[in-house]
Amino acid sequence: MPIVIGIFCLLPLGIGLVLEYLCCRIPKRRIWRALPPALAVLFVLIVGVGRWNMWTSEEVSPVTQLILFPGLPGIFLLIGCYLGWRLWKWFWRPRVIKGP
Structure with missing residues (x-):
């Protein structure tokens, strides 16, 4: 189970976080x-x-496989892109320094 979470989620x-940053x-x-x-x-x-075309000839429903x-890696890739953008914004935003 940890391997599946690592490969499909983390x-x-x-990758999305690093590429977007x-x-x-x-x-x-x-x-x-x-x-x-x-x-x-x-x-x-x-x-x-590609996966949909692979399963159209078979009788098994491809929805769960898709x-x-x-589906799952794509969602986490997009979440990683969003987090990479937010990380960049957090590090490189203009900061206002208040004087004494």
Whole structure:
């Protein structure tokens, strides 16, 4: 069970956090900030369509399998992107220092 949680939840969360933080921190253009969430959605759609086509020929319902993969890792990847953006905002926001 810990391996499943690590692979399906924590790994995508960490990847999303790191990618979004780096895309917000390093490049100067704002368009790069949208790259990790867009790639996450594209990844989920491509894998979801591929798995849906794989199961259309069988009699087994693919809905539960689509929720487990790519649904769960996709959700955690997007949550990681959001947390990476919030981390960047927290570290690099302008701070007001009050005088005496």
